[in-house]
Amino acid sequence: MAAKPVLHYINERGRMEPIRWLLAAAGVEFDECFVKTKDDLTKLRKDGFLLFQQVPMVEIDGMKMVQTRAILNYIAGKYNLYGKDLKERALIDTYVEGLLDLNELIMDYDYLSADQKKQQLAPILDKATNRYFPVFEKVLKDHGRDFLVGDRFSRADVHLFETLLMAEEYKPDILASFPLLQSFKARISNIPTIKKFLQPGSQRKSQPRQEDVQEILKIFD
Structure with missing residues (x-):
C-alpha cells in the first residue's frame, strides 16, 4: 500500500x-x-x-x-482530474490560472491588518463579481454541461468550487446574480468526496x- x-x-x-x-x-x-x-x-x-x-x-x-x-x-x-486530451488540459489550465489569481487576492487579504482589510475588501469583491465570476457563468452557459470542461469532473471544477465558497464567506449573497454558478455549486457540493471534505x-x-x-x-x- x-x-x-x-x-x-x-x-x-x-x-x-x-x-x-x-x-x-x-x-x-x-x-x-x-x-x-x-x-x-x-x-x-x-x-x-x-x-x-x-x-x-x-x-x-x-x-x-x-x-x-x-x-x-x-x-x-x-x-485523472486533468481532462482527456491536450485541448481539454489547455482549457483547464486557462480556467485554473484565472482562479488562482483571484484565490491569491483572497488569500493575501486574510493576512492584512484590520485597517487594510477595510480598504481592500471592496476591490476584491468587485473583481470577483465583475471580472472573474461572469467568465465562469458564461463558460457554464456556453458549454451547457455539468462541469467546466468536457463531460467529467476536473481540477477546474474543484478550484472554482473552493473559490466560490471563500468569496461567500466575505459576501454571502455574492452569487445572487449568477444562477448557473449557484447550480454549479450545488452540484459539486454533492459529489461524495467533496461532500466528505x-x-x-x-x-x-x-x-x-x-x-x-x-x-x-x-x-x-
Whole structure:
C-alpha cells in the first residue's frame, strides 16, 4: 500500500489549501506536518528539502515536491482530474490560472491588518463579481454541461468550487446574480468526496483568526 502524501505547511489555508482540496476531491487521504515556528521552517531549509527555500512542500510518490502549481499539476494528472486530451488540459489550465489569481487576492487579504482589510475588501469583491465570476457563468452557459470542461469532473471544477465558497464567506449573497454558478455549486457540493471534505472535522482549513495572523507572519520573516 502506497504511503499517504504528507503536506508540510502552516496549519492554515494559504497556498496549501488548493492542494488539500484537490487531494480530497480525488479521494486521497493525506497526513500533515505543520510548520509551527520559524525554527521548523529553518530545519526544512537546512535539511535541503525546500528547493527554493519555500513551503508548501508535499511528499508524494517518493518525491519532495515544491511550488504550488507543480504540485497541483502532478496531483491532477495522477488522479485523472486533468481532462482527456491536450485541448481539454489547455482549457483547464486557462480556467485554473484565472482562479488562482483571484484565490491569491483572497488569500493575501486574510493576512492584512484590520485597517487594510477595510480598504481592500471592496476591490476584491468587485473583481470577483465583475471580472472573474461572469467568465465562469458564461463558460457554464456556453458549454451547457455539468462541469467546466468536457463531460467529467476536473481540477477546474474543484478550484472554482473552493473559490466560490471563500468569496461567500466575505459576501454571502455574492452569487445572487449568477444562477448557473449557484447550480454549479450545488452540484459539486454533492459529489461524495467533496461532500466528505465539507463535513466538520475534515482537514479543510477555515479563515485565519486575526489574532493568529502576526504569529503566522513571524514564521516567514
